[in-house]
Amino acid sequence: MEYGFSGKMNGLQANAIREIFKYLSDPEMISFAGGMPNRAALPAEILSELSANIFRSGDIYGILQYGATEGYMPLRESSIAFAARSGITGIGIENTLIISGGQQGIDLTCKIFLDKGDCVLVEDPTYLAVLHILKTHEAKAYGVKADEDGMDIGDLEEKIKRYKPKFIYVVPTFGNPTGKTYSLERRKKILETALKYNVVILEDDPYSHLRFDGESVPSIKSLDKTGSVIYNTSFSKIISPGLRCGVCIADPKIIAKMTLCKQAADVHTSSLSQALSDAFFRGGYLDGHLKSILPVYKNKKILMKDAIKKYMPEDFKSTDPKGGLFIFGEFGNGINTADYFYKALKNKVAYVNGADFFADGSVLNTLRLNFSNSSDEQIDVGMKKLGDIFKGNL
Numbered sequence: 001m002e003y004g005f006s007g008k009m010n011g012l013q014a015n016a017i018r019e020i021f022k023y024l025s026d027p028e029m030i031s032f033a034g035g036m037p038n039r040a041a042l043p044a045e046i047l048s049e050l051s052a053n054i055f056r057s058g059d060i061y062g063i064l065q066y067g068a069t070e071g072y073m074p075l076r077e078s079s080i081a082f083a084a085r086s087g088i089t090g091i092g093i094e095n096t097l098i099i100s101g102g103q104q105g106i107d108l109t110c111k112i113f114l115d116k117g118d119c120v121l122v123e124d125p126t127y128l129a130v131l132h133i134l135k136t137h138e139a140k141a142y143g144v145k146a147d148e149d150g151m152d153i154g155d156l157e158e159k160i161k162r163y164k165p166k167f168i169y170v171v172p173t174f175g176n177p178t179g180k181t182y183s184l185e186r187r188k189k190i191l192e193t194a195l196k197y198n199v200v201i202l203e204d205d206p207y208s209h210l211r212f213d214g215e216s217v218p219s220i221k222s223l224d225k226t227g228s229v230i231y232n233t234s235f236s237k238i239i240s241p242g243l244r245c246g247v248c249i250a251d252p253k254i255i256a257k258m259t260l261c262k263q264a265a266d267v268h269t270s271s272l273s274q275a276l277s278d279a280f281f282r283g284g285y286l287d288g289h290l291k292s293i294l295p296v297y298k299n300k301k302i303l304m305k306d307a308i309k310k311y312m313p314e315d316f317k318s319t320d321p322k323g324g325l326f327i328f329g330e331f332g333n334g335i336n337t338a339d340y341f342y343k344a345l346k347n348k349v350a351y352v353n354g355a356d357f358f359a360d361g362s363v364l365n366t367l368r369l370n371f372s373n374s375s376d377e378q379i380d381v382g383m384k385k386l387g388d389i390f391k392g393n394l
């Protein structure tokens with residue numbers, strides 16, 4: 001049959017990472033591709049016990065029933081305490097919306113702000129799923145230059161004037177793909193610039209609790225007194241991505257609009273996932289859990305940096321994050337990492353081409369490496385293979 005798909009589907013391709021997932025079912029594949037927590041970092045035993053308690057509790061029939069779109073009330077309450085960990089205070093229940101993972105918070109923000117042809121500013125490079133989501137909304141992403149401290153303010157201001165964006169999307173702490181953290185000064189400047197031009201900021205923060213080195217930096221939302229920042233966070237990287245649960249904190253007027261769109265999308269986030277997340281927070285498990293996984297992630301980051309030094313070509317430069325899950329690397333000019341991608345898959349090692357993270361897909365000599373998911377041994381073996389591939393020895 002000839003299907004009459006919407007115009008929106010033209011030019012929409014599978015998100016690069018979801019595509020790579022197809023190859024990852026091969027048990028021999030060493031994957032530096034996805035942003036997956038380590039298997040050992042998934043708190044299965046704790047969740048099993050909490051789950052048994054939930055099923056034994058008097059609340060279980062409410063949990064198994066349809067629930068409110070805004071979220072399971074106990075989790076909305078514990079989200080307020082969770083947000084305080086990022087310096088966000090003075091908020092109430094009306095500022096919270098439980099979402100089915102951070103990705104849904106981005107999609108809902110697009111739904112409430114974007115019409116066809118609207119523009120959004122993103123850091124170059126940015127989280128690639130945002131570029132994909134924007135395409136589904138027939139919106140246009142423009143990349144803003146950035147340095148070690150975050151978005152370049154001159155370029156941001158110039159592009160706000162030129163493109164009149166509906167919002168600015170940033171991942172200021174342990175960004176995906178670079179692992180970089182914006183300085184406090186730059187966060188203040190971004191907020192000041194956004195306010196000057198009356199542009200909303202979507203601050204996406206799934207990674208700030210995964211800090212294994214250095215001092216934490218206040219979220220942009222915590223600096224905002226005007227309601228112009230939407231703070232989007234997720235429990236995927238600190239509890240489990242399979243739960244599909246997170247929270248969006250914003251002005252009640254924004255939350256009300258998002259709620260209307262969420263109602264149409266999925267009615268509400270799985271109440272069982274919400275109850276489990278709530279029990280995890282209320283039971284005080286988060287700190288102990290982070291304490292157990294952060295040294296593991298720190299060690300994996302160090303192992304990957306060492307392996308890069310040992311095996312990768314000399315002109316390969318890479319970031320050195322103090323948290324999060326990713327290292328971003330860049331070769332000298334002339335290398336297109338996409339040309340090596342299938343050779344790497346054939347040799348059972350996977351990465352993500354860096355170009356997929358750029359708004360115009362133009363920076364070809366880059367790649368993203370995830371260090372959290374592989375075993376220590378796989379990091380060494382996989383990086384040796386990548387080194388051989390990029391040196392032309394494989």
Ligand SMILES: Cc1ncc(COP(=O)(O)O)c(C=O)c1O
Nearest residue numbers: 035101102103127171176234236
């Ligand atoms: C920057 C960023 N935002 C949002 C997400 C979405 O995560 P989830 O939908 O699992 O919460 C991710 C996942 O990798 C991410 O890296």
